[in-house]
Amino acid sequence: xxxxxxxxxxxxxxxxPFEVRLQIRHAMETGYRTDDTGKxxxxxxxxxxxxxxxxxxxxxxxxxxxxxxxxxxxxxxTARSSGELVFEWVDDAGVRVTERAPVIVA
Amino acid sequence: xxxxxxxxxxxxxxLLGVRPAQAALPTIPSLDAWxxxxxxxxxxxxxxxxxxxxxxxxxxxxxIVDGPFAPGPHVKSIRLFxxxxxxxxxxxxxxxxxxERVEVESRIRLAGTQQVVAVAExxxxxxxxxxxxxxxxxxGCMDGT
Numbered sequence: 001x002x003x004x005x006x007x008x009x010x011x012x013x014x015x016x017p018f019e020v021r022l023q024i025r026h027a028m029e030t031g032y033r034t035d036d037t038g039k040x041x042x043x044x045x046x047x048x049x050x051x052x053x054x055x056x057x058x059x060x061x062x063x064x065x066x067x068x069x070x071x072x073x074x075x076x077x078t079a080r081s082s083g084e085l086v087f088e089w090v091d092d093a094g095v096r097v098t099e100r101a102p103v104i105v106a
Numbered sequence: 107x108x109x110x111x112x113x114x115x116x117x118x119x120x121l122l123g124v125r126p127a128q129a130a131l132p133t134i135p136s137l138d139a140w141x142x143x144x145x146x147x148x149x150x151x152x153x154x155x156x157x158x159x160x161x162x163x164x165x166x167x168x169x170i171v172d173g174p175f176a177p178g179p180h181v182k183s184i185r186l187f188x189x190x191x192x193x194x195x196x197x198x199x200x201x202x203x204x205x206e207r208v209e210v211e212s213r214i215r216l217a218g219t220q221q222v223v224a225v226a227e228x229x230x231x232x233x234x235x236x237x238x239x240x241x242x243x244x245x246g247c248m249d250g251t
Contacts, residue, residue, distance in 0.1 A: 017205060017206060017207035030215075032192065056202075056203060057202045057203075058201075058202065058203050058205075059199070059200070059201060059202075060199075060200040060202065061197060061198065061199050061200070061210075062197060062198040062200075063197050064193050064195060064196055064197060065192075065193050065215070066186070066188055066191050066193055066195075066196035066197065066214055066215050066216075067196065067197055067212060067213070067214055067215065068163060068164035068165075068212075068213035068214060068215050068246070069163070069164070071212065071213070072211070072212055072213050073210065073211070073212050074209075074210065074211035074212070075199070075209065075210050075211075076205060076207040076208070076209055077205070078203075078205055078206065
């Protein structure tokens with residue numbers, strides 16, 4: 001199963017900001033819900049999201065239960081040179097996911 | 107005459123759905139703690155959330171900080187605070203490298219009608235803020251009661 005949907009323009013103009021869209025597949029369990037037996041479902045939300053561009057962190061987000069399930073983020077990154085974006089996130093259960101997207105700078 | 111003008115103005119505002127920018131922030135303990143006495147300016151930052159959210163489970167949110175920034179201070183981080191959610195610190199967006207286009211979109215959960223506050227901190231320590239009122243018809247929070 002795909003862990004995330006990542007959308008980066010096919011080509012980015014040098015020194016111009018380009019749009020990055022990321023949607024992570026995650027229930028963002030708040031910890032306030034109970035299951036059928038009345039037992040509390042433990043909280044499990046994506047805590048930290050980082051976006052690295054050719055090794056440097058260019059955007060980071062710290063999320064909470066106040067972010068909707070399947071967290072969606074749209075932000076901008078300045079195009080410098082061709083390479084790749086590396087997205088990494090970790091949730092309360094300690095599950096760490098890494099996804100990549102190529103960037104072509106014209 | 108004055109009264110007529112007032113009534114017309116109020117009606118126009120209501121029709122357009124214009125929400126005047128809040129010149130004061132709601133009382134949120136974690137926000138006050140983070141501000142630590144700093145007085146934010148109510149300019150440059152724009153927090154857009156629909157005035158009426160049918161479903162508090164996923165409310166679209168967009169925050170923009172107006173540039174240009176270079177060669178002056180740039181945006182270091184943007185924080186989102188909720189007035190009535192059980193967790194008032196909703197999110198922190200960080201910009202470790204200077205960027206000219208500061209715009210972040212996401213979807214948030216809101217536990218009922220409330221004000222949401224976005225605060226941008228610049229690299230020189232200056233703070234910009236904006237609060238937006240959102241009417242939520244279905245709260246995005248179930249506590250099993």
